[in-house]
């Protein structure tokens with residue numbers, strides 16, 4: 052269970068193909084629609100990129116990803 056790692060969809064590039072929705076078996080996405088809607092982020096498995104790998108338009112990123120890669124993506128140099 053993770054609250055610090057879950058998918059965030061870029062709806063401006065999402066094709067609404069439903070691949071990510073169908074891929075996840077952890078209840079993270081609402082299953083009734085092909086438009087990915089994250090309804091249970093706690094179900095996402097820390098470090099899993101299963102749905103991201105299958106996304107044809109690279110529309111999935113993760114909360115927590117920058118931290119995992121050691122890149123805070125922040126230029127303020129406060130080392131937070």
Ligand code: SF4
Nearest residue numbers: 075095096099101102
């Ligand atoms: S990263 Fe894995 S567990 Fe998380 S939503 Fe995608 S397929 Fe499901």
Ligand code: SF4
Nearest residue numbers: 065066068069071106
């Ligand atoms: S796999 Fe990618 S393009 Fe398809 S619905 Fe999910 S986020 Fe959108």
